[in-house]
Amino acid sequence: MRPHHRRRAPTAQLPDHSAAGSGSEDLAMSRIAIVGAGPAGGTLAVWLARAGLHPLLIDAERSAGGAGWRGREGDGLRRAIAQARLDYRPETEVIDIAADRRLTLLGPSGQAVTETADCIVLAPGATERPLPVPGWTLPGVLGLGALQRLLKQDGMRPAGPLALVGSGPLLRLAADQMIAAGVHLSGIVDAGRPADLRLLSGLARRPGALARGAVMEMRRRLAGVPLYHDFPVAVHGAERVESVELSDGRRLEASLVGLGFGLQSNTELARLAGLTLAWNDAWSAWLPERDEEFQSSREGIFVLGDGAGLGGLTLAEAEGICLAAGLIEKAAKPLPPGLAVARRRASRRLPSLRKAGQALAVWSQISPAALRAIPDATIICRCEGTSVGSVRNALADGYRSPAAVKLASRAGMGLCQGRTCEAGLRAIVEAAGLPPADFPPGTVRLPLRPVPASAFVRTEPDSPEQGHRSA
Numbered sequence: 001m002r003p004h005h006r007r008r009a010p011t012a013q014l015p016d017h018s019a020a021g022s023g024s025e026d027l028a029m030s031r032i033a034i035v036g037a038g039p040a041g042g043t044l045a046v047w048l049a050r051a052g053l054h055p056l057l058i059d060a061e062r063s064a065g066g067a068g069w070r071g072r073e074g075d076g077l078r079r080a081i082a083q084a085r086l087d088y089r090p091e092t093e094v095i096d097i098a099a100d101r102r103l104t105l106l107g108p109s110g111q112a113v114t115e116t117a118d119c120i121v122l123a124p125g126a127t128e129r130p131l132p133v134p135g136w137t138l139p140g141v142l143g144l145g146a147l148q149r150l151l152k153q154d155g156m157r158p159a160g161p162l163a164l165v166g167s168g169p170l171l172r173l174a175a176d177q178m179i180a181a182g183v184h185l186s187g188i189v190d191a192g193r194p195a196d197l198r199l200l201s202g203l204a205r206r207p208g209a210l211a212r213g214a215v216m217e218m219r220r221r222l223a224g225v226p227l228y229h230d231f232p233v234a235v236h237g238a239e240r241v242e243s244v245e246l247s248d249g250r251r252l253e254a255s256l257v258g259l260g261f262g263l264q265s266n267t268e269l270a271r272l273a274g275l276t277l278a279w280n281d282a283w284s285a286w287l288p289e290r291d292e293e294f295q296s297s298r299e300g301i302f303v304l305g306d307g308a309g310l311g312g313l314t315l316a317e318a319e320g321i322c323l324a325a326g327l328i329e330k331a332a333k334p335l336p337p338g339l340a341v342a343r344r345r346a347s348r349r350l351p352s353l354r355k356a357g358q359a360l361a362v363w364s365q366i367s368p369a370a371l372r373a374i375p376d377a378t379i380i381c382r383c384e385g386t387s388v389g390s391v392r393n394a395l396a397d398g399y400r401s402p403a404a405v406k407l408a409s410r411a412g413m414g415l416c417q418g419r420t421c422e423a424g425l426r427a428i429v430e431a432a433g434l435p436p437a438d439f440p441p442g443t444v445r446l447p448l449r450p451v452p453a454s455a456f457v458r459t460e461p462d463s464p465e466q467g468h469r470s471a
């Protein structure tokens with residue numbers, strides 16, 4: 001890791017937290033809150049619970065497993081969570097982290113509640129990286145993750161023809177899952193760099209992944225699904241999606257389009273918590289800084305898994321195991337049976353898993369020439385209706401900082417706080433020749449998601465009598 005640009009979010013500093021994380025007895029008595037029940041956070045929570053540390057595990061999803069273990073492969077983790085002694089809150093989102101380590105949670109009741117933790121572990125995973133293509137706002141264009149979710153979690157098989165457009169391993173993985181489910185695919189359009197040498201050398205470290213890739217490629221050929229190496233010109237349709245146009249004028253018929261140009265680490269909570277983010281050359285991304293023990297720039301706040309750099313589920317799980325052993329030792333508790341061996345094995349694998357993850361990220365990158373060819377009229381920010389051209393105009397007018405480009409173009413200033421368009425904005429800026437390391441991610445403001453005001457209104461009875469009556 002070579003951080004050469006640093007940014008500190010302009011939030012209040014945490015008070016010196018010598019109480020948690022430093023003294024072993026303190027940690028044994030303290031509350032550990034984990035955000036994210038995927039392979040990283042879920043694995044960590046289960047081991048901590050086995051050691052008697054009774055963590056709080058918060059996850060936005062209905063069931064644990066995160067993005068990687070949505071299907072049956074997550075059954076083991078879900079069983080372990082159900083049997084463990086921990087405070088598990090599914091369907092609950094963390095919408096704020098305050099300087100005093102107070103988390104604001106929004107759960108199924110619709111009422112915001114606060115929880116204070118002495119030690120917080122952020123394991124929020126990754127998000128999809130959508131890029132603007134003409135017509136990507138048409139009904140019928142979905143993220144690749146949304147398609148996977150429909151299939152794996154909700155058991156819904158999309159009616160074809162389906163065209164998949166994007167780059168990176170998730171594109172091929174999603175295609176393979178659709179082929180296996182018998183979905184009619186009209187084509188896969190890969191705009192990434194599957195033949196990049198860095199990718200191939202990284203994959204050589206993961207012969208298992210290479211073999212799985214070869215099997216997927218064989219299944220694609222057997223199913224007769226065409227693969228195009230191209231950046232799509234446009235998605236067409238009158239009321240909804242009808243076809244995808246390629247650069248040579250060919251059209252792929254599609255009643256549904258899955259779109260996704262790789263993944264990006266989810267750093268929203270890290271930014272909200274005021275952690276230092278640094279530009280990471282190896283991952284080509286702005287990531288939370290952390291030490292060897294996964295601790296961020298703020299004592300007592302740790303970052304794990306894909307949220308700290310895209311590495312895949314094996315790396316996320318390995319990091320969960322290593323941090324669990326570290327925190328249990330800090331709490332002066334004995335390691336539960338099996339954890340010492342699991343930690344040894346996991347920590348041995350961390351360097352090569354990280355290198356493989358960094359190499360895989362290359363696949364998702366799009367050539368600057370393709371990005372420059374996106375027409376000016378293409379919508380980039382759905383909330384504000386801003387076009388790619390207005391971002392380019394802002395750059396041409398000399399607006400160079402992220403805040404200035406946002407203000408001048410209004411891209412990223414809508415309700416979603418740039419969640420959907422920030423990746424596109426960065427891509428357009430990079431393609432215009434501005435170094436990504438000079439363009440730090442935008443500020444995140446609470447609440448993390450648009451939340452109804454009623455979430456913060458207490459409907460407590462005016463008097464005990466009233467309360468008695470209504471009970």
Ligand SMILES: Cc1cc2nc3c(=O)[nH]c(=O)nc-3n(C[C@H](O)[C@H](O)[C@H](O)COP(=O)(O)OP(=O)(O)OC[C@H]3O[C@@H](n4cnc5c(N)ncnc54)[C@H](O)[C@@H]3O)c2cc1C
Nearest residue numbers: 036038039040060066067068094125145305306312313316
């Ligand atoms: C859309 C998508 C599809 C993927 N598909 C595959 C696949 O098919 N096969 C594969 O091998 N890998 C897949 N991956 C990659 C794989 O999921 C990850 O590498 C792995 O799951 C990382 O584990 P993690 O624990 O770091 O994060 P995740 O597994 O992503 O888990 C993070 C969890 O944190 C929760 N979370 C995030 N923010 C908050 C918040 N504010 N409040 C509460 N909870 C929050 C999320 O809901 C999620 O459950 C996919 C990734 C994505 C993003």
